[in-house]
Amino acid sequence: MVFDFFKKAKYFTVKQDVKRDIPEGLWVKCDVCNEILFTKDLERNFKVCQKCGHHFRLTVEERLHITLDPDSFTEYDTELEPSNPLGFPDYNEKLSSAQEQTRLREAVITGDGSIGGHRVVVAVMDAHFIMGSMGTVVGEKITRAVESALEKRLPLIIFSASGGARMQEGMLSLLQMAKTGMAIGRYSDAGLLYISVLTDPTMGGVSASFAFLGDIIISEPGALIGFAGPRVIEQTIRQKLPDGFQRAEFLLEKGFIDQVVARPQMAETLARLLSLHERGDA
Amino acid sequence: MPTIFDFERPVIELETKIAELKSFANEKGLSLENEIATLEQRAAELKQFIYGNLTPWQKVLIARHPERPGTLEYIGAMITDFVELHGDRLYGDDAAIIGGIGRFDGEPVTVVGHRKGRDTKENLARNFGMAHPEGYRKALRLIKQAEKFGRPVICFVDTPGAHCGLGAEQRGQAEAIAKNIMVMSALKIPIIVLVIGEGGSGGALALSVGDRILMQEHSVFSVSSPEACASIIWKDSARAREAAEVLKLTANDLRGMQIADEVIAEPLGGAHRDKAEATTLLINAVRRNLAELKGASGDELLVARYRKFRSIGVHLGV
Numbered sequence: 001m002v003f004d005f006f007k008k009a010k011y012f013t014v015k016q017d018v019k020r021d022i023p024e025g026l027w028v029k030c031d032v033c034n035e036i037l038f039t040k041d042l043e044r045n046f047k048v049c050q051k052c053g054h055h056f057r058l059t060v061e062e063r064l065h066i067t068l069d070p071d072s073f074t075e076y077d078t079e080l081e082p083s084n085p086l087g088f089p090d091y092n093e094k095l096s097s098a099q100e101q102t103r104l105r106e107a108v109i110t111g112d113g114s115i116g117g118h119r120v121v122v123a124v125m126d127a128h129f130i131m132g133s134m135g136t137v138v139g140e141k142i143t144r145a146v147e148s149a150l151e152k153r154l155p156l157i158i159f160s161a162s163g164g165a166r167m168q169e170g171m172l173s174l175l176q177m178a179k180t181g182m183a184i185g186r187y188s189d190a191g192l193l194y195i196s197v198l199t200d201p202t203m204g205g206v207s208a209s210f211a212f213l214g215d216i217i218i219s220e221p222g223a224l225i226g227f228a229g230p231r232v233i234e235q236t237i238r239q240k241l242p243d244g245f246q247r248a249e250f251l252l253e254k255g256f257i258d259q260v261v262a263r264p265q266m267a268e269t270l271a272r273l274l275s276l277h278e279r280g281d282a
Numbered sequence: 283m284p285t286i287f288d289f290e291r292p293v294i295e296l297e298t299k300i301a302e303l304k305s306f307a308n309e310k311g312l313s314l315e316n317e318i319a320t321l322e323q324r325a326a327e328l329k330q331f332i333y334g335n336l337t338p339w340q341k342v343l344i345a346r347h348p349e350r351p352g353t354l355e356y357i358g359a360m361i362t363d364f365v366e367l368h369g370d371r372l373y374g375d376d377a378a379i380i381g382g383i384g385r386f387d388g389e390p391v392t393v394v395g396h397r398k399g400r401d402t403k404e405n406l407a408r409n410f411g412m413a414h415p416e417g418y419r420k421a422l423r424l425i426k427q428a429e430k431f432g433r434p435v436i437c438f439v440d441t442p443g444a445h446c447g448l449g450a451e452q453r454g455q456a457e458a459i460a461k462n463i464m465v466m467s468a469l470k471i472p473i474i475v476l477v478i479g480e481g482g483s484g485g486a487l488a489l490s491v492g493d494r495i496l497m498q499e500h501s502v503f504s505v506s507s508p509e510a511c512a513s514i515i516w517k518d519s520a521r522a523r524e525a526a527e528v529l530k531l532t533a534n535d536l537r538g539m540q541i542a543d544e545v546i547a548e549p550l551g552g553a554h555r556d557k558a559e560a561t562t563l564l565i566n567a568v569r570r571n572l573a574e575l576k577g578a579s580g581d582e583l584l585v586a587r588y589r590k591f592r593s594i595g596v597h598l599g600v
Contacts, residue, residue, distance in 0.1 A: 136595030181463035207456035227455035228446035
């Protein structure tokens with residue numbers, strides 16, 4: 001059960017997840033530069049390739065571990081579990097196998113904690129769970145997290161990692177874009193800070209809703225960010241996309257994100273931004 | 283050449299036969315009234331049977347029918363004094379989205395809507411109704427302007443989806459759609475969304491955050507086009523028909539899920555078979571809903587709109 005799992009959270013138990021990301025054993029090959037890396041070194045380096053700087057995708061647990069102050073996290077809405085509202089074929093099996101593989105109930109974990117001593121509400125998506133796609137429960141958990149942040153008047157940080165809206169929940173998924181976007185609008189009108197952190201990948205219905213609505217939008221290096229997937233675009237325009245298209249650095253150049261921040265500096269950067277928004281009465 | 287789908291061929295053949303028989307009777311001065319009446323009766327029953335039992339995929343085909351009235355036809359038929367307004371003031375004008383101001387029942391309204399072409403030439407000019415970021419930003423500019431001048435907004439939704447391409451990504455397609463959703467959710471004016479054809483994915487949602495979502499009987503609205511969905515789920519876009527059957531994308535399905543607030547009836551067989559009647563039915567629905575919304579204050583609208591979208595998917599899994 002995810003609930004128990006996080007309640008007793010010891011954020012050093014990443015071994016379970018490492019297996020899935022990386023071939024078993026002591027060594028792992030970087031997807032980008034093909035360098036053979038010592039697994040222990042890779043983990044020590046925030047799962048960033050020492051040679052080329054490629055950022056391996058993280059699990060929720062790893063993300064929380066490297067971001068939040070130790071033992072500061074309290075998870076929200078642990079009981080929310082996805083269902084199959086349309087009776088979509090093979091969806092139940094897909095959910096069960098994703099749950100088994102990730103030990104998560106859904107593609108997002110929400111809660112509050114602190115970063116460098118600053119209290120925040122956080123939502124962290126996990127691309128290992130059906131590509132982090134947003135169905136009703138993901139939309140609901142994010143909306144509730146935004147509403148909690150509003151109620152507690154806390155800053156909000158969302159780490160996005162998603163291929164977009166989840167097909168198997170049809171229009172109910174699409175409408176989560178409206179639900180989350182609307183909640184962010186209310187939250188923002190209350191004068192509160194929302195930092196959106198885009199990680200690999202942030203696409204489709206997630207990029208086209210809450211992920212691009214941050215007061216400040218930062219991204220991890222090399223993250224794929226966009227609306228349409230590169231394959232779809234290539235099929236549409238019938239030509240190969242230029243190198244680096246839809247990567248974080250490309251979006252920075254086009255003016256759509258504020259900064260590209262390497263993972264080892266992320267927590268520190270967030271803490272600094274939080275401190276700059278701290279008010280006298282906080 | 284009018285577009286005729288296989289499933290409606292028996293109806294069209296029978297209607298053609300009746301027309302032939304009528305002109306034959308006229309020519310020869312024969313009285314075939316009884317025979318004609320029998321055939322007409324049978325045609326009506328056949329139509330009822332075929333059009334009353336359309337599969338989701340057949341509805342997708344009707345929603346995409348090239349002669350189906352679209353945004354421009356409805357603007358022409360229900361809006362007077364229409365003045366089209368162009369451009370997003372940032373980059374360009376996008377012909378895939380039409381916007382402007384005019385009068386509905388004599389009162390000023392802002393109108394925005396996707397525009398698919400009705401022939402190849404228009405389709406090329408309008409990019410098949412698939413907007414770029416500048417299209418969504420133009421729509422947003424006009425909708426915000428409507429709030430400034432205190433007039434209601436009518437949105438027409440009819441698009442396969444947002445454009446997928448280099449320029450669209452470079453200019454922030456995702457950001458443009460996200461911004462529309464957030465801003466539209468907080469505007470203190472009535473917003474009526476009319477789904478009149480095909481509502482596809484985020485590109486349709488960008489004009490759909492309103493107080494009422496009214497869907498014409500044969501319109502569809504889906505998380506992605508059935509082709510894209512089939513390609514994502516089964517890696518095979520040829521299985522679009524199958525995807526349409528499971529996506530729950532028809533007006534009635536969406537009414538059942540409380541996503542559509544109302545299903546607007548269409549003439550038997552679809553809006554293209556009787557455009558005047560389709561327009562009348564649409565106008566009546568807009569008039570009634572607008573009257574209801576006009577009684578509410580801006581703050582009341584926001585509370586109700588928030589509740590409407592907040593409640594979608596909330597009951598699940600708890």
